[in-house]
Amino acid sequence: MSRLQAKLLPHQMQFVQSNARYPALIAGYGAGKTEALVMRVLRFISGIPNAVIGVYEPTVDLIKRILYPRFEEIFGGAGLIYTLNKTDGILEVFMPPPIGKCQIIFRSMDNYSRIIGYETHHAILDEIDTLPKDKAFEVWVRVLARNRKGSHTQSASMPKKNTVGVTTTPEGFNFTYELWGKTHKDNPDYELIRGRTADNWHLPSDYIDALRRTYPPNLIDAYLNGEWVNLVGNTVYSSFDRYKNHTQLTLDDWPAHAPLHIGADFNVVRMAAVTVLKGEDGHYYVVDEMHKLRDTPALIETINARYPYATRRATIYPDASGRSRKTVDASKSDIRLLREAHFRVNAPKKNPPVKDRVISVNTLFCDATGDRRLFVNTDRCPALTEALERQVWDENGNPVKDGTEDILDALGYVMTRIAGLNRPVTAVTRMRMV
Numbered sequence: 001m002s003r004l005q006a007k008l009l010p011h012q013m014q015f016v017q018s019n020a021r022y023p024a025l026i027a028g029y030g031a032g033k034t035e036a037l038v039m040r041v042l043r044f045i046s047g048i049p050n051a052v053i054g055v056y057e058p059t060v061d062l063i064k065r066i067l068y069p070r071f072e073e074i075f076g077g078a079g080l081i082y083t084l085n086k087t088d089g090i091l092e093v094f095m096p097p098p099i100g101k102c103q104i105i106f107r108s109m110d111n112y113s114r115i116i117g118y119e120t121h122h123a124i125l126d127e128i129d130t131l132p133k134d135k136a137f138e139v140w141v142r143v144l145a146r147n148r149k150g151s152h153t154q155s156a157s158m159p160k161k162n163t164v165g166v167t168t169t170p171e172g173f174n175f176t177y178e179l180w181g182k183t184h185k186d187n188p189d190y191e192l193i194r195g196r197t198a199d200n201w202h203l204p205s206d207y208i209d210a211l212r213r214t215y216p217p218n219l220i221d222a223y224l225n226g227e228w229v230n231l232v233g234n235t236v237y238s239s240f241d242r243y244k245n246h247t248q249l250t251l252d253d254w255p256a257h258a259p260l261h262i263g264a265d266f267n268v269v270r271m272a273a274v275t276v277l278k279g280e281d282g283h284y285y286v287v288d289e290m291h292k293l294r295d296t297p298a299l300i301e302t303i304n305a306r307y308p309y310a311t312r313r314a315t316i317y318p319d320a321s322g323r324s325r326k327t328v329d330a331s332k333s334d335i336r337l338l339r340e341a342h343f344r345v346n347a348p349k350k351n352p353p354v355k356d357r358v359i360s361v362n363t364l365f366c367d368a369t370g371d372r373r374l375f376v377n378t379d380r381c382p383a384l385t386e387a388l389e390r391q392v393w394d395e396n397g398n399p400v401k402d403g404t405e406d407i408l409d410a411l412g413y414v415m416t417r418i419a420g421l422n423r424p425v426t427a428v429t430r431m432r433m434v
């Protein structure tokens, strides 16, 4: 145990050794949170006879892909004898006397009906902030209810109470902010430990640079330093600057057959579309907008009228969700109309979460290294420009809609599909359940 602890980073050590009732390691991507979780479990099973520890991830998939291999690697490396029953989500460890057999119970937070029928001494939840706030509270209450097993340890170094720890990267002003940052800010039961990505020198040297290229500047602090960032009332497209992201380029600056990427959002009487071209420099240019169109036939007519060889060069990137208020599957018929008009249509089964779309577009406008890869002809696209500058976040973490900014969705659909950003990941593929 001491050999393993010697390797811990300071914030990991603080979390592993914390005897607070509710310790939270709130830290950047790749800061070593999950590693600390496993080490805290190891600490408990080294000191509590027949310890039962609950370990939670947002999804079953994360338990299988991240936790099982990590536990096996670290337990195997420590020479522990264990059996892992993946079907039941139970790992049994056979420790030398007087500890004896310990159990680690793995459960997912998205299926919280299964947080039932067992008792734990201690629990740890990984990445709880990726859950919507109300769901996170629901899980929290259930985990607390399970975490009531009496401890018979004589060891002075073990916590005297049942503890529930949290290891997570913060997502805006979400669950962890509510408990550790606000309601229980000065309550010693709630210990807040911060860790920065940069503190983990085990990461590949280009990891942070790669992250900076996939996030806008206003989010990177949260994601690298483990800070809560309040977005309420701030503009959604904070990276957009009408001067720095302006382009003089128009359609005429491209060859006659250059591919046109047209993002389109369907809505009653408010169809909107934007036309994007890729430059030789690899950057993207929004050269044209269409808005306040009545319906899909009107959109088709406009595209054909504006662009020579339109059907041969244009791909349409419509809303995939069927959110149109016309009829239940109106958007399907809209997509069919586009196809019947001989356009290529790029429509996945599902739209990505709104927040992911916004992050991608913001990062293209300006990433955390200061690079701008998406430009708008603000003279030709006044409606888009105005919408980009005006839309703000509401207190639930959603962009405020006043029924006029469908054009922003249109931009999001096309940009995420032609230039979607691949984030670097260490262990966890980020789950954003928004």
Ligand SMILES: Nc1ncnc2c1ncn2[C@@H]1O[C@H](COP(=O)(O)OP(=O)(O)OP(=O)(O)O)[C@@H](O)[C@H]1O
Pocket (backbone or CB within 6 Å): 007, 008, 009, 012, 027, 028, 029, 030, 031, 032, 033, 034, 035, 036, 169, 200, 202, 203, 425, 426, 427, 428, 429
């Ligand atoms: N104390 C340590 N000693 C050696 N390697 C470590 C240590 N802590 C973390 N690492 C390594 O650093 C990488 C990131 O650690 P880990 O996955 O625990 O971070 P994380 O904060 O959970 O990341 P994510 O945000 O992706 O969930 C892993 O490859 C892990 O093995």
Ligand SMILES: [Mg+2]
Pocket (backbone or CB within 6 Å): 033, 034, 035, 427, 428
């Ligand atoms: Mg992790």
